Amino acid sequence: MRIAIYPGTFDPVTNGHIHIAERASKLFDKVIIAVAKDNYKKNLFSLEERIHMVEQSIRHLPNVEVDSFSGLTAEYAVFKNAQALIRGLRAVSDFEYEMQIAAMNKRLNETLETVFLMTSGEYSFLSSSMIKQVAFLGGSVKGLVPPVVEIGLKEKYCVAAKV
Ligand code: ADP
Numbered sequence: 001m002r003i004a005i006y007p008g009t010f011d012p013v014t015n016g017h018i019h020i021a022e023r024a025s026k027l028f029d030k031v032i033i034a035v036a037k038d039n040y041k042k043n044l045f046s047l048e049e050r051i052h053m054v055e056q057s058i059r060h061l062p063n064v065e066v067d068s069f070s071g072l073t074a075e076y077a078v079f080k081n082a083q084a085l086i087r088g089l090r091a092v093s094d095f096e097y098e099m100q101i102a103a104m105n106k107r108l109n110e111t112l113e114t115v116f117l118m119t120s121g122e123y124s125f126l127s128s129s130m131i132k133q134v135a136f137l138g139g140s141v142k143g144l145v146p147p148v149v150e151i152g153l154k155e156k157y158c159v160a161a162k163v
Pocket of ligand 1: 007008009010011014015016017020086087088089090094118119120123124125126127128
């Protein structure tokens with residue numbers, strides 16, 4: 001069975017992420033979207049919220065599941081019997097950073113391959129941080145994120161505005 005891990009922070013998941021998951025699901029028997037528990041970034045959504053939003057957004061993909069992990073992705077992949085890591089590539093600016101991660105993961109686990117999928121044009125300028133900025137300023141993110149995320153962002157920022 002060919003298993004791939006699609007790791008990330010997903011704070012929050014966007015349609016760009018989902019599009020990558022959809023395409024990966026055609027290449028692998030099973031794709032696990034692995035939501036990072038904690039990292040150096042300060043997250044807007046809790047781990048539970050991020051997992052819930054991914055879960056709601058992949059219901060149309062029977063061979064894609066969501067899980068959480070902490071620690072090294074390369075070790076988590078072994079634990080899950082995965083042969084590949086999926087990463088999405090947007091602009092050239094992603095490339096250097098992604099190459100560094102891929103090289104380090106190869107060092108940590110020689111048998112693990114990183115598979116890069118190029119984003120489609122419509123999502124090439126889409127990032128979780130851009131979505132948060134626009135939503136924070138009251139702009140519409142419709143069509144860029146799954147409906148559950150749109151609701152989640154409204155709740156976060158309306159509550160924040162009232163404090
Ligand atoms: P990280 O915290 O590892 O940077 P993210 O949650 O921001 O992770 O993203 C996870 C993966 O999805 C990364 O490989 C990132 O390049 C990719 N990605 C993010 N946004 C998009 C998009 N709009 N189109 C394609 N890939 C994307």
